[in-house]
Amino acid sequence: MSMPSRLPDPYGQGSGANLADILERVLDKGIVIAGDIRINLLDIELLTIKLRLIVASVDKAKEMGIDWWEDDPALSTKARRDELSRENAELRERLARLEELEPRRAQEEGS
C-alpha cells in the first residue's frame, strides 16, 4: 500500500477545532455499529447531551463576553419583553406630551 501523499498542516485541529466540531463528528457522524454493549446514543445525544452542553456553556460564554443573543429579540424572550416595555414607555410618554399640549381636547375625548 502506498503512503498517503502529503497533507497541508492541520487547520484548527486540537486547540482550534472547537468542542462542538469534535462532538458533532464523534457523536453524530461516523459509522453506527451495534456493539455487545447496547447504548443508544440517540437516546442521549440529541436531547440530553446538547441541552447539557448548552446549559453548561452559557456561563462560560458570558465570561467570554458572548452574550449578544440576550439583546436579540428574536432569540431572547427577555429582550423581547424589554423591547415591548420600552416601546410602551415611549408611546405613553408621547401621549402624555400630546395631552399636555391639548388639555381640553384630551379631556373631551376622555369623557
Next chain:
Amino acid sequence: MTGLRYVYAVCRPFGAALQSQLTGLGGDPPRLLTHHGLIAVVSHVPERDFAEAPLRAHLEDLEWLTATARTHQLVIDALTAVTTPLPLRLGTVFRDDSGVRTMMEAREDDFHRILDRVQGRVEWGVKVYAESEKHEQEPARPAQPASGRDYLRLRRQQTRATEDSWQKAESFATRIHDMLSAHAEDSRLHAPQNATLSGAPGRNVLNAAYLVPRTASEEFVELVDRMKDDTPGMRVELTGPWAAYSFTQLSDSEEERP
C-alpha cells in the same frame, strides 16, 4: 479479566507504524486486530467504565464525555496520518476480540464499499459566520425619535437592515458552498452550530463538510483561504483534515446518486 473492547475505527492494513506514544481510552495504546483483509483499531477498556450501566451514566457527564470524545478523535487523527480510517461512532464496545471479529465479518462488504469510496480522501470542515452587525446599526438610532412617524420609519429601517444582512449572509454561504462543492468529490451540510455550544462569535450560517482527495487538499485549503477576506462581515473557518466522518453513510449517499 481482560476488560472490554472499544473499537475506534476499521481500516485496511497499512505499512506505517502508529505514533509510538499514542494512548487510547483507559490508558491503553490502540491495538490492531486483523480479520480477513480488514483491521479493527481497538483499546482494552475496563468494565467499570464501559459496561452498559456505567457507560450510560458517563455519557451524561460532560467532562467524561469531552475527554472520551477527544481521545477517540486523537486516535482517529493518528490513523488518518498513516491510512484512511473508517471512524466508528463513539461508544462502540464489544465483550472480547471474538465479538469484534464477528462484527467485522458481518459488515465486511459494507466496510469495503465505504472504504473504496473514501480511500485516499479526507474531510475538510468549513463554517461561515455572519458577524453581529449590532454595533454598526446602533448609532443610526437616535435616543428619542422626534415623532411617531419617525419612530415607525426607524423601526422599518432596522427591520430592513436585519433582512439585508441575513440575505447577504445567505447568498455568501450559498456562493462559497457552491464553489467548494465544485472542488470536492462530495459534500454534506450539517446543522449550524449553536453559538453557546461552540463559543464562536457571530451567527453560524454554513456548517459543511467536504470530501477531498489528499492530493487535491492543498489546493482546496488555498481556495478557502482566498475566500476568507472576500466579504466584510463574514467569517470563514476551516477545520481538518478530518477522517471522512461525514461520509460513512453508505446507503444514504447511494440513494442520492442517480
